[in-house]
Amino acid sequence: MNNRLLITLISAVLLGGVAIGYTVLSGSAPEQAAHSVPTGTGPRLMVLSNGKLSTVSRDDPAGSRQVTEQRCDRAYSAAGTISCLRPVGALKASELAVLDSQLKELRTVPLTGFPNRTRVSANGRMVAWTLFVDGHSYAANGFSTSTGVLDTKTGTLVESLEEFAVEGMPQRPVDTNFWGVTFTADDNRFYATMSTGGHRYLVEGDFAARKVRPLVDADNVECPSLSPDGTRIAYKAAVNGDPQQGWRISVLDLQTRKITPLAETRSVDDQPVWLDDKTVAYGIQRDDGLNDVWAVPSDGTGTPAVVVPEASSPAPIS
Template identity: 85%
Template sequence: MTKRLLITLTAAVLLGGVAAGYTALSGATPENTARSVPTGAGPRLMVLSNGKLSTVSRSDPAGSREVTAQSCDRAYAAAGTISCLRPVGALKAGELAVLDTGLREVRTVPLTGFPNRTRVSASGRMVAWTLFVDGHSYAANGFSTSTGILDTRTGALVTSLEEFAVEGVPQRPVDTNYWGVTFTADDNRFYATMSTGGHRYLLEGDFAARTVKPLTDLDDVECPSLSPDGTRIAYKKAVDGDPQKGWRVSVLDLASRKITELAETRSVDDQPAWVDDRTVAYGIQRDDGLNDVWAVPADGSGTPVVLVPEASSPASIS
């Protein structure tokens, strides 16, 4: 516990230092202070700028951004619902905050662990999150995750997918971990990653039935993200099946099972996000510790480009 507290305090100091230096580093990206998330000024992307919820124009994502005062470690948004995994502080635990576009709290859920992934269904109804409980990397041995889902309409809360029955398995293996939820259009079915026995499968889940089913023909699928048209999944794929070698961003066609490796050849440890049906975005950390949001065509063509500099957690919001 003492070691974890020291890590938390160190992280808080580092994040504070980064935030203090952000204005100087962002001279080429003017900012405006916003008290809500702008959604009516044409198509926009929501990102985190030094941990602050921000938006940029999709037509000029490297240009001026609206930065709010709302702090998150990870964030995502859809249809007016914002999921914000708030940072763990020296004197407070982390939490999930579900916000509206005015940044008003709709629901909070106390959480224990290191914020890692979050997603909102296309309708804005369902919210999912993943935390590291032990370890801070999917490449490490012995890491442990906790993944939950909230139905914002009914208030139904599942704090861990370990509560769900695994179809075809009488007893859930003790080494099972879940992470990286992405929702289908019906708000009930979802995909995620399930790891067990040294394999990382694409998982299909049924929220109402409280069941999950590993798709064992789809090994080595991590952090899935369903395309807007519901036909493909973007994900990270371990190089040579070994996470310690890094990950390639790939796209899976759900009908044909065809896998396309995208033009990004660097290691991407992120849950990809679809900007539209043709473009996949993701975060990559720079040598100076800051992140940039990059984008690449979803068909394997083209070359990666910086979409939003000094940002993370991209989400198309209009």
């Protein structure tokens, strides 16, 4: 993706206004209007700051942020397509808003449930989302999710992956849930989590064929995130196979099936994001209820570090 997203997000700041004096972990760094944004080049991240779409320099993540008035519970961006799961309001249900790089609303999809995950394919064509229909935690018993996919090119909408056939299962079990989609480079294939019978599997999906295939040698894989080079999946794995004990961020090599637990030993209930082929980011909630975006090397070495304080839903942009 090019710099248009940053430019247009800044334009939205001018139109919508910002609240000055955003407090970050290391002190007070103001949200800045367009006239005070640094003009230098470099990697940036799109994040949610207090629920608002924002951008921040990855080289100075605790510095000033360009903040729009676009509110989302969860968001992601790729190649000029922004997926925004809008909050549930007192008088309204949730919805998916697909925005372009100028924050123009291209399509909305009414949804039922509480926003939880969203992803956009690398070229911006495919958009996926997950909501809780019943319950609010993957560690709870009896929760229910709804996961859908939108092809923004053709307009094809799959409201629930439960419409798909499951290979090896002539009849889909009634307790099946799907969540945490991540797309491959061809836009047709994807990975997701499927739970049934007390097990949580990594499944490979075929959008055109309307089917998913459980990878039986990849149990306990939740919220997968495919690496930019397409060779590995970062995910959260329930400690000792029990979500009640929390989750550990790990990386699965799709060819060798080698699993590498990452250096983050705290419980992480998030869908990881690859900042590049060597770095995995994720959100952790603090004791005060706020979230920080952390990152750690993908090879199991290093030490976790805060990438963006008081933020969530990171997505790398350039």
